Amino acid sequence: MTTLILLRHGRTTANTEGVLAGDSPVPLDEVGVVQAQAAGARLAGLPLRAVVTSPLERCKQTLTLALPGVNPAVEPGFTECGYGDWSGRKLSELSDEPQWRTVQLHPSAVVFPGGEALAAMASRAVTAVRRWNEIVAAENGPDATWLACSHGDVIKAIVADALGLHLDLFQRIHIAPGSLTVIRYTPDRPFLVRLSEDQSPLALPPAGTSSDAPVGGGAV
Structure with a gap:
């Protein structure tokens, strides 16, 4: 069912200004x-069979720098949350x-004013x-392995779904700017392989479609 690498865009001027x-x-x-x-x-060297991006400029710019020469497909589903007003x-x-407290404690109930x-x-x-x-x-x-460049809250929501977490728990997940998160999808369940990795070279899991988790944790 493929392996997905989620790349959060790099830090922006809005991030540094607290906006x-x-x-x-x-x-x-x-x-x-x-x-x-x-x-x-x-x-570098990973066999990416598709590269997809949020429509927003900060994600496109990130991919231009990370994967020069790659022409990503634009996917509206990966755009930033509509924060409205x-x-x-x-x-x-x-x-x-x-x-604000609802966003923190009960995000599944939140509709942003004038937004999503x-x-x-x-x-x-x-x-x-x-x-x-x-x-x-x-x-x-x-x-096959593919990559999507998106935004912090969007990636957190995808990770929460992969872990079977209610959306109200997604604020427990942190996704750093420029980090890589890896999810391997199988017929029975997804596996969260890497979360917010921003330091070491990225190692993908062994190829295979088995949904079984190794007893004892396995060797890799």
Whole structure:
């Protein structure tokens, strides 16, 4: 059922300014450029059968730096959550909003004013993953690997789904800018292989479609 590598875009000027970027066209900052290039070094040599990106500029810029010469497919399902009226505002201001605690403790109930429900974001992101899993497997076989560049909350929602976690628990997951997260999908269950990896060279799991987990944890 394929292996998915999720790349979070590099750090942006909005991140450093403490602003919720939303769908604003914010660029990577100097650190974000280095993070994107470092992600590319960790991906070097991996047989990526498809590369997909959020429509937003910070993800496209990250892929241009990480995988120069690759022309990614644009997937709206991987775009940032629609934060509506919260977009462009300081996080320090938003933390005083009454809905902030709901975002922290009960995100499945959140609909951002003038924007999207977090549950709707999670649903369309997971739907996009499943659709691309089918496309990549049909064209390249079940052992194929593909990559999607997206955003922190989107990747957290995809990881939560892979782990069978309720969306209300997804705030327990942290995804660093420029990091790589790996999920191997099998007929019975997904396996979270790497989470927010941003240091060592990326090692993929052994090829295979078995849904069985090794008793005792296995050797790799």
